[in-house]
Amino acid sequence: MTINRRNDETLLAANECAARIGLSVRALRLYEQRGLIRPPRTAKGWRLYGAAEIARLHEILALKLLGLSLSRITALLQGKAVDLDSTLALQHAALSQQRVRLERGLSLVGAARAALADGRPVSTDDLIKLAKEANMTETTTDEIAWRRYEQARPRSAIRVDSTLLKNYVGYYRYTAGPIFEVTAETGRLFVRGPGEDVAIEFLAESERTFFRKGTPAQVTFIPSADGPAAELVLHANGHERKAIRIEAEEAHKAAAALDDRIKSGSPNPDSEATLRHLISEYQAGRPCVDRMTPELAQAVREQFDASSAILVAKGSLRALQFRRVGLGGHDVYKATFDTGALTFRIAWSEDGRIVGLRYRF
Numbered sequence: 470m471t472i473n474r475r476n477d478e479t480l481l482a483a484n485e486c487a488a489r490i491g492l493s494v495r496a497l498r499l500y501e502q503r504g505l506i507r508p509p510r511t512a513k514g515w516r517l518y519g520a521a522e523i524a525r526l527h528e529i530l531a532l533k534l535l536g537l538s539l540s541r542i543t544a545l546l547q548g549k550a551v552d553l554d555s556t557l558a559l560q561h562a563a564l565s566q567q568r569v570r571l572e573r574g575l576s577l578v579g580a581a582r583a584a585l586a587d588g589r590p591v592s593t594d595d596l597i598k599l600a601k602e603a604n605m606t607e608t609t610t611d612e613i614a615w616r617r618y619e620q621a622r623p624r625s626a627i628r629v630d631s632t633l634l635k636n637y638v639g640y641y642r643y644t645a646g647p648i649f650e651v652t653a654e655t656g657r658l659f660v661r662g663p664g665e666d667v668a669i670e671f672l673a674e675s676e677r678t679f680f681r682k683g684t685p686a687q688v689t690f691i692p693s694a695d696g697p698a699a700e701l702v703l704h705a706n707g708h709e710r711k712a713i714r715i716e717a718e719e720a721h722k723a724a725a726a727l728d729d730r731i732k733s734g735s736p737n738p739d740s741e742a743t744l745r746h747l748i749s750e751y752q753a754g755r756p757c758v759d760r761m762t763p764e765l766a767q768a769v770r771e772q773f774d775a776s777s778a779i780l781v782a783k784g785s786l787r788a789l790q791f792r793r794v795g796l797g798g799h800d801v802y803k804a805t806f807d808t809g810a811l812t813f814r815i816a817w818s819e820d821g822r823i824v825g826l827r828y829r830f
Contacts, residue, residue, distance in 0.1 A: 613707035631656035640720035641712035
């Protein structure tokens with residue numbers, strides 16, 4: 470969203486702008502030196518800050534909250550118009566994670582103080598949790614935060630030669646197992662991901678990169694020496710996952726095997742024991758990611774505080790019942806706790822790693 474200056478716009482002096490936002494005047498000067506803001510000046514040289522400058526400052530602070538360094542922020546924002554909507558969406562996600570973490574920390578501290586007030590000792594496990602909470606840092610790396618912002622930026626569609634799309638049509642498989650199907654029809658490209666009933670249109674951003682409208686996800690095709698793409702790279706959630714082109718026969722065999730699993734209702738033999746272990750570890754405040762793919766492990770670490778707090782509040786696990794095999798190959802379980810139930814989904818790769826894990830109320 471581009472912000473235009475109005476005739477009736479309120480302009481703030483540097484010290485007033487800094488005081489209202491909670492920055493130092495020195496920080497404003499630093500951002501100006503980096504080329505991130507360019508405040509207009511009065512005839513006497515006084516800097517003035519209006520809506521455009523304050524919106525840019527909001528972007529800078531939001532990206533810092535996401536974990537980006539100032540050098541990364543500078544490289545990302547220089548020469549680009551203010552895009553408040555994308556920044557607000559990213560900030561909302563970051564603040565939501567912080568809120569859950571703070572509420573969990575306050576709950577731990579409150580419980581410890583209550584125990585001391587009643588003359589009860591604070592257990593070693595509780596002390597470990599408190600120490601971990603006090604030492605907790607953001608798990609989102611600078612590189613992942615950078616990718617997330619890049620994936621969420623506004624994109625414009627272009628026209629590409631429809632004959633070019635033929636090089637991208639086919640099946641692509643992650644090294645961990647799931648398969649993508651890419652099709653083309655009347656000059657339009659469609660991607661059907663693992664477990665999806667319908668193919669989703671991806672619009673061309675360049676001859677090799679396509680994006681999904683309304684969703685921060687893109688695919689890039691890596692050409693082979695003889696023309697057809699050899700690989701597909703999915704850009705989403707701050708990660709880049711590579712899928713290798715496979716023959717249609719291999720894709721059809723995998724689809725048939727999945728259909729057999731769904732019809733027979735046969736879960737992975739490790740699913741139940743693994744879910745029980747993961748639930749126990751979550752409730753103990755320990756993220757257990759050893760058997761997960763790197764992308765899933767990162768997502769679990771980032772969402773661990775929120776998930777752990779929810780599972781702790783549910784109380785002891787009373788029952789874990791297998792329900793079905795989902796369309797995407799997830800084993801679906803109903804977990805019953807002292808204070809309610811959750812539905813868990815877990816998916817495995819062919820090499821025995823966990824590629825999918827989620828729950829819902």
